[in-house]
Amino acid sequence: MIRFLCLAGIICTFQSCAQSVNEPLKENFLMGRTTDTLPHLDFGLGEDRLGGAKMTFLDTLIAMKVVDSIKEVYKVQLSRNHFAYLPKKNFKADTSIKTQPYYLTGSWKVYGEDKFDYLKMSLDEQLPYRSIQQINPSRIVVDVFGATSNTNWITQVSTAKEIKNAWSEQIEDDVFRIIIELKHEQHWGYSIYYEEKKLVIRVKQQPPVLDLEKLKVAVDAGHGGDNSGTGGATCRCLEKKYTLLFAEELKKRLEEEKVTVYMTREKDTTISMPERVLMLRDQEPDILISIHLNSSDYDTVHGASTYYRYIGFRPLTQYVLKRLTELGLAEFGNVGNFNFGLSGPTDYPNCLVEVAFLSNKDDEKRVLNPQFHKQVAAKITEGIKDWLKNMQR
Numbered sequence: 001m002i003r004f005l006c007l008a009g010i011i012c013t014f015q016s017c018a019q020s021v022n023e024p025l026k027e028n029f030l031m032g033r034t035t036d037t038l039p040h041l042d043f044g045l046g047e048d049r050l051g052g053a054k055m056t057f058l059d060t061l062i063a064m065k066v067v068d069s070i071k072e073v074y075k076v077q078l079s080r081n082h083f084a085y086l087p088k089k090n091f092k093a094d095t096s097i098k099t100q101p102y103y104l105t106g107s108w109k110v111y112g113e114d115k116f117d118y119l120k121m122s123l124d125e126q127l128p129y130r131s132i133q134q135i136n137p138s139r140i141v142v143d144v145f146g147a148t149s150n151t152n153w154i155t156q157v158s159t160a161k162e163i164k165n166a167w168s169e170q171i172e173d174d175v176f177r178i179i180i181e182l183k184h185e186q187h188w189g190y191s192i193y194y195e196e197k198k199l200v201i202r203v204k205q206q207p208p209v210l211d212l213e214k215l216k217v218a219v220d221a222g223h224g225g226d227n228s229g230t231g232g233a234t235c236r237c238l239e240k241k242y243t244l245l246f247a248e249e250l251k252k253r254l255e256e257e258k259v260t261v262y263m264t265r266e267k268d269t270t271i272s273m274p275e276r277v278l279m280l281r282d283q284e285p286d287i288l289i290s291i292h293l294n295s296s297d298y299d300t301v302h303g304a305s306t307y308y309r310y311i312g313f314r315p316l317t318q319y320v321l322k323r324l325t326e327l328g329l330a331e332f333g334n335v336g337n338f339n340f341g342l343s344g345p346t347d348y349p350n351c352l353v354e355v356a357f358l359s360n361k362d363d364e365k366r367v368l369n370p371q372f373h374k375q376v377a378a379k380i381t382e383g384i385k386d387w388l389k390n391m392q393r
């Protein structure tokens, strides 16, 4: 059950606000900025064990207009017609922000440097945004809320290697859309952030040579430390131990191919999901493989599955799953729109692998076998190679 609190109630929780509940409200909203680690907006108030459906992750210091308070989240108004929900821990009131009916966009510059292309656009304020990936043709679409076009030129420099075209559309009076067409079919990721009031979309270029050994691969062993993951169908074994064994074999196998490998953990340590996301952000891997073991309330459910959140990252997960099923594992499926923490970053293609179901006796037997760890590592490696090879067609 969701309980809506009166707005006067929220405002009075902020010491910066001089109004008391007994005084009439001068304004029925509160301005502030995003803060703390990994601020994100949810579409609605739905939730499951992985949290509510996310609209976007955001940079910090983005102007937010709170219009209601519901349990642990604020309802925020992004534009006249668009609303979203922001965790309270990600909001800091700032009464110095002057609200305007609209903010103007300025000129753009599109250019490339080593590994990344950049689209930079000046703006009056650090406004909220959301992005989606599109395929066939491959595009990145970014909506900036509260923005009205005053973009009168877009300078494009030939150093840009991945951004083929960039243009805008004013899709609503106060929603400004940036469309980036990519040169390559494969999305290699992008990051959105602000430099002062300039909006930056940094687009990863497709590597010039599509060889496995040229890639930096991040390998994430799920769970660890206090977070044990699931348990076995018959054994007293824990997911966290086996995800690490699979990850270690994958690291070995990739290093045999001269790949640079980064492991999010190499011991039985507790690392939260936001910590992993931030570690990976620093590492700037080309791709991420996260390894988990699945569990179901029904012990007959079994098989391998791979997961992605963004459509542009789907192909890697399909090639990896195809190879895993060659081990005689049933195909549980390739799952999209998945709300898992490490599927959230847009910065690099990522693939969550749920190798098999620890809750199923036959799958469990395989998982306990060290030979199977090596086979899975080899198949994931083959899957990555297939993915790269397909891009060269």
Ligand SMILES: [Zn+2]
Pocket: 222, 223, 229, 230, 239, 292, 293
């Ligand atoms: Zn898990």
